[in-house]
Structures are given as C-alpha cells and as structure tokens.
Amino acid sequence: MDPLYIIANYGPRFLDGTLMTLQLTGLGALMAGLFAPFLALARTCAPPAAQWPLRLYISFIRGTPLLVQLFLVYYGSGQFRPLLQDWGLWNFFRDPFNCALFTFVINSTAYQTEILRGGLMGVDNREVEAARAVGMSRWRILQRVSFPHAYRIAWPALGNEVILLMKASALASVVTVFDLMGRTRQVFSRTFDFSSYLWAALIYLGITVVFVYLWRQAELRMTRHLQTGSNTTQGEQRNG
C-alpha cells in the first residue's frame, strides 16, 4: 500500500474521474431541477384523477433500485433497437454517459418533485391570499410568493438530494462510464493497491464538504431577511 505512489502516477486519472462525477451530478441535478417545479405544481394543484400517472411514476422510482433503473435504460433500450433507430434515438441510448445522465434525471426529478411538493405545502395559505388581495395574477403569485418561499423551505432537503445523487452517480461506473468510481476501479485493477480506494473516499468526502458549505452559504443568502441582526426582537416580531 503506497498512497503517494498512487496519486503521483494516477493523479490525472482521479482528476479526470472527479470532473466526470461532478459533471454527471451537476447536469443531472440541474436538469431534474428544471422539471421538478412543474411536476410539484401538478402534484399540489391538479385534480386527483389527473395525478395518478405522476404518483405511479414517483412511487416506481422510489420503490426500485437505481441500478435496476439504469440497466432498464442502458440494456433495456437494446430490446427496442429497431424502433429507436427509426426514431433516430439509438445514437443517444448507445452512449453509456447519456444513459446514466438520462436515468439520473428521471430518478432525481421524482425525488425533487416530492421535496418541492412538501415545500409548496409548507407555504402559509394566508401569504397566497394576501397576494391575491393586492391583485396579483395566479402566475405572478407562483413566481413571487409560492415558489420563492417553497424553495426556501425545501432548500436543505434539496441539498441532501444532490448529495445522494452525487453518491449514486458512482453507479455509472457499472455501465463503463469513467467517473471517479470507474477510474478508481481501473486503478485498483492495475495496481491492486488498496490506497486507491482511500483516495476515492477522500475525494468523495471532499466534494460533499465543499458542497455542504456552498449550499449553506446559499441558504444564508436566501434567508438573509429572516436573520436577526443587532435589533433582534424587532426582526422576530416582524416575521413571527
């Protein structure tokens, strides 16, 4: 076991893998973050009869292992190859990176939808009523009142989801994507040096620590009007 030898000889590989992991996680979380607000809105406002496909989708995603979902997309798409070729989608599903990203987006959208739904339900109804009373349109209320507050409530949970996705992105290595985990397995199979795993662990923990710090800073920024400075009581009374 020689940690220094490993990082001196395989450092660029680890860096390469780390960038891939960040890319998979960042793109996955971001794209899921684009769909989630609309689905969360449907989950809170749409009539129950219209909701069952959405509930079925969320239950399926939450009730099955991500690995199965990934295989369903990556290997499963092969069963429909002629069809996908006709539609011109085969080139997309042939690439393991695309499949992994696609799966992560589908997966994370379900979780983020549920989190945001909780946030939307946490918004006090009186805020919406007040906004309606001053004559805001429904769209404007969502944009200025409901969603900003819902995101503030959901922020910590959304951060957890991003960390879970980052950890889950290690699964991409199973379908031959060279993310951090993939690179680590490659290095280990060449050197049989156990410290390659320790380096990977260190990098994953490092990413988590930095992310938690940044996410917390963003949260502080979002809630700066709620923070009690020198004139504590005044602020509390205003927000109580």
Place this chain on the structure above:
Amino acid sequence: MQELFAYGETGWGDELLAGLAVTLQLGVAALLLGLLIGFAVAWASLSRQALLRSAGFAYSTIMRGLPELLTLFVVYNGVGLLLNQFSAFLSPDSTPVEFSPFAAGVVALGMVFGAFSSEVLRGAFNSLDPGQSEAGRAVGMSTRQVFLRIKLPQAWRFALPGLGNLWINLLKDTALVSIIALEDLMRMTKIAVGATKQPFTFYLAAALIYWGLCVLSEIGLNKLEKRANRGIVNR
C-alpha cells in the same frame, strides 16, 4: 411471455425466485448487523466521553458521505486483502482465501445502515423526556430496567419511521451486491437477460419485484407504527 417466467427448466421464474431469496436473506442479515452498529454508534455519540462522542460522529459522517458502491468495494477487496495477509502471516504457505460476496455485502450494507440508523436512534433517544427516566429511578428501577422498560419502547416509537425509510433504502441497495457477483435477484436477472436477449422484459420484471417488496414493506411498517403508537392518545 408466460414461458419466459415459467417455473422449471424452460422458464426463469425459479431462478428469479432463488435470487429473490438471496436478496431477502442479505437484506435481513444486513438489517440486524446494521441495527447493532447503529445502537453502538448512537450510544457512543450520546456518551459523556468526548473521545467516544467524536468517534461516533466521525463514523456516521464518513460512512454517510461515501457512495455505497465504494463502501462495498472497500469491504470486498480491502477485507479480502487483510484476511489474506493475516492468513499468510499465520502460515506463509496457506492458499489465499476468498472473502465471500455475501459476507462482504452484509458487512458493507450493515455498516452503511449502521451509520444512518445511528443518527435516527440518536435523535430518538434525545427526544425522550428525561423526567421519565428520573421517575423510573425514583421508584427504584436499575439503569438496565430504565433502559429496557422506559427508554427503549419510546425511542422505538420515535425511531420507527426513520428506520423504516432506511430499511427500504437497504432493500434497494442490496441490488449493488450483484456487481460483486452475489447471485441475488439482480444477478439472476442479468443471467436471464444473457440467455434470452430480452433485457427490457427482465429488468422490468426485476423492477416490479423490488417495487412489490417496497410496497409490502411500507404496509408492514404502517402496521408496526400503529402498534408502536397504540398507547398514545391522539390529540
């Protein structure tokens, strides 16, 4: 379609069921080990000694921050290496031993479950009313009795929803063990895919089985929660 999932020589029904049995065994074994670790770590992080507290905190933080797949590989390869070095140290000419994938799976998933459950248990024990333990001691109960009759039943009530979620996550994480060649549901599905060339059909079948397990677990957990809360009046 029916032929594919038939029971016996021609279909894959019995293979999938055998895999399901391994998945369940793995899940239950990891749950037991994980609860044991969880209690130990929760006890350490609630201890009065600063050293134990920070050890408990370090364990749960590190294990929760690592991908489960990485933990699994660390345990499978690392413990395997250690075992081999140890046996080579005892008798230099011994043949290398193989650390079984099942054992590696139980240890790795148990360690992960232990880290997450320690947080749930810590929260549960923290939210107990200290007045009740004091009352127990006042009527002459020993520390052990206070723990078994007052603290544990109530902590169980608080911890159950969190532990239930962790159990469902554990059940899903068992699929990872197929990557280190344990013949669980996922691995058997892969074998069936290799033979039939129908990946979508079989992975969908596996997904539905996992889904069924999760839904069943949720129903069971709801019942358990009702039972755990039977002494509580709804206000």
